[in-house]
Amino acid sequence: MHTRLSPCAVPFDPFDTETIRAKLAAFLRTAIGDAVEVGALRRFTVGFSWVTYGFSASWRQDGEKVSHDLILRAGPPNGIFAPYSAEPEFVTLRALEGTEVPVPRVWWRSDDLSVLGAPFFVCEFMPGEAPIPWTHDGGAAFDDTRRERLGAQFVGALAALHRFDWRETPVAGIGGSRNPATAAIDRVREWERRLGEWSERRVPMLELAARWLGDNAPAAPRIAIVHGDYRIGNFLEVDDRITAILDWELVSLGDPVEDLGWICLQAWRGRSPFMCHFFEREELRDRYAALAGYEPDMAAIRWWEAFGTYKLAVMHYGATYSFEKRGFNDLRMAGMGAQIPRMLLQVETALERAA
Secondary structure (H helix, E strand, O other): OOOOOOOOOOOOOOOOHHHHHHHHHHHHHHHHOOOEEEOOOEEEOOOOOOEEEEEEEEEEEOOEEEEEEEEEEEOOOOOOOOOOOOHHHHHHHHHHOOOOOOOOOEEEEEOOOOOOOOOEEEEEOOOOEOOOOOOOOOOOOOOHHHHHHHHHHHHHHHHHHHHOOOOOOHHHHOOEOOOOOOHHHHHHHHHHHHHHHHOOOOOHHHHHHHHHHHHOOOOOOOOEEEOOOOOOOOEEEEOOEEEEEOOOOOOEEEOOHHHHHHHOOHHHOOOOOOEOOOEOHHHHHHHHHHHHOOOOOHHHHHHHHHHHHHHHHHHHHHHHHHHHOOOOOOHHHHHHHHOHHHHHHHHHHHHHHHO
16 A cells, blocks of 8 residues: 655654554554554664664454564655655565565555655564674674575575566666666766765765766666665575565666675675675676676676765765754764765775776
8 A cells, every 4th residue: 555745744753653653553554444453663773774663563354363573664854865755665575575586575655744754664574684794803704604505595686686577567667777878877977966965065086986987887788676785784584594685775777787786895895805795706796697697797897886885985975964964863874974084995996996
């Protein structure tokens, strides 16, 4: 179920879980058409963009009471990527249900700000833990056995995502680039615009990066669903089995090599030689190529790695802006601001490798 966006927004306080729970219960009663019991909301601290809560809900279905463990994801009006819309992530997850891409089942969504005060969607709770990309010693996050088991699933799910035929599904309307010749340059211009919104000062290193990226943009081998943040830390696993790929808020149509380049960012591996702590760059490309049905050009992967580093640096400016100017009271946003000098150095290094 979804509703149209309403200009009559209600206040959204991510810490006022009782008010959110009451409003969510009213929404679900209308959506289900029957009485529904909504348990207490438990806010998760993971995620830098959407606010995430876990809760249980029960209602009658076919004459019997059913209970579900669910997740509520809400896009705060002052968050890093505000204004948010639940539609792209929701329709993508719904389209991918039952495919080789492990995703949670989605139930309801709304972009109507009069409901909770923020766009939101509800999906099933998935078991597992999210391995994090950062380690204390900068070494490998996994032993060889775990690296192989999880890495094979990680690459396999990405190849399945990029093979998925989105054209006759609602995903066709999520936005992005449909022209292989301009997909890369379109992405550069998109993030140039975001930087202009988030920084009141010019940033010479990022202006230089955008100029080089625009002058050297590769053509896409095809147009596919691009996750936009596909990396370690954004999937759940139980006993070396990936149960769900998460955090689809940057999903769009575009060049699938974008996701490969993002996997290669230094931010996700530290000093490890393994991309996202799984495989070296060439092995990652070869394993992906065997499953995706085409072989990405290594120069294009390095270009997208440089673009991804630029994109991540711009995100740090967005985090700082949301904290300083929008009042998004999350100290992690302030912490990202402190990391900007390090990110600019990583942009310079990535450009040198790609040139």
